[in-house]
Amino acid sequence: MQFELKLTDPQSAARRGTITTAHGVIETPAFMPVGTAGAVKAVHMRELKNDIKAQIILGNTYHLYLRPGLNILAEAGGLHKFNGWSGPILTDSGGYQVYSLTDRRKLNEEGVMFNSHIDGSKHMFTPEYVMDIQRVIGADIIMAFDECTPWPCEYEYASKSLDLTHRWLKRCMSRFKETDPHYGYEQSLFPIVQGSTFRDLRIKSAEEIAGYNADGNAIGGLSVGEPAEQMYEMTELVCGILPADKPRYLMGVGTPANILENIALGIDMFDCVMPTRNGRNGMLFTSKGTINLRNEKWKDDFSPLDPDGIAYVDHEYSRAYVKHLFKAGEMLGPMIASIHNLAFYQWLVLEARTHIEAGDFTSWKTAMVKQLSVRL
């Protein structure tokens, strides 16, 4: 994997770059749709590629390991061949599940024992094993196994957890170096900065992570409930320490406004379930603000779903019709909303790239953030 930093915005820390992987090129800043179980929920790969124009999608180590399992993935020849997505893929390590499935796991120095949410069976995830699993899945970019801490979080806990995450990172790096890719193309391992919302812990972690000089670096443990201002404070702090010539990935973020603000602070890559999850529940993000399609006021609004939208669904269907689909429980509703939201997120980062190149990113961002908060 190679990162070419093309230019930095003189008025902010925003950057414009290009990541080249074995499966294709990613223009940054980039947004990566989430496909936890090997599928971006409710969306065909064909739509993802042709209509949404996603450059890279995510998968999840924990979920793919449990289902379909390593044997099937190996037999298929890796996730790309299994799910038909020929572009770049990034897998999360299961570190987020350490946080989200906190009542189904036990954590110790060695790793995390998960109680499967499917059948209750026990599975030990060590940093080494998580690397092995991600070799089998075969994503272009794989993530270190970490502990994503909750918020709020006691300083003592955040500090101890951070040290554990750093020890795990060392083990991840060793195993990664000792092993080879399974399918004939290169994989890159990204370490993850933790430290909750404590400045000294974030500085310590960012310095530790920077020392590995990895192909790219991630910031985790944010957007877990803390106020947005604290998230921005941590991002800014960490971006000042991480290498400038490597892509920076802010994990799990976020709302359209969160993405623009973090681009301004120096983030290159984002992922978030919001466009798909909220889409499945009837919420649309648009350049003029958000739409709750469940609201009664849309029932006889026959205007296009999003007159400013770039996706074909924006002009093919009316708000009244898609509202009806949600009310009727028709699965086409979540499909249309997911396509719209993902296309909107792609449009948003495309515009950001264009404005960084044009040199007017900051003024564009300020105006856009204001519009995004409107409730239509």
Place this chain on the structure above:
RNA sequence: GUGGUUUUAGCUCAGUUGGUUAGAGCGCCUGGUUGUGGUCCAGGAGGUCGUGGGUUCGAACCCCAUAUUCCACC
């Protein structure tokens, strides 16, 4: 015609020996959702208990009349 049965929220129904402000599911309205245990979660509105009398300190519940649903028999 006779005997029985039914009637409670928009819909389908609970409701104890008569005892505070009559409940549920669905539907409706409104929120929420940030490295996906999510077709999910939370909140809200909505009832003259078929109708009219009566008994009782107190009635969805007991009594009378009447309307109504369904069933059986003439």
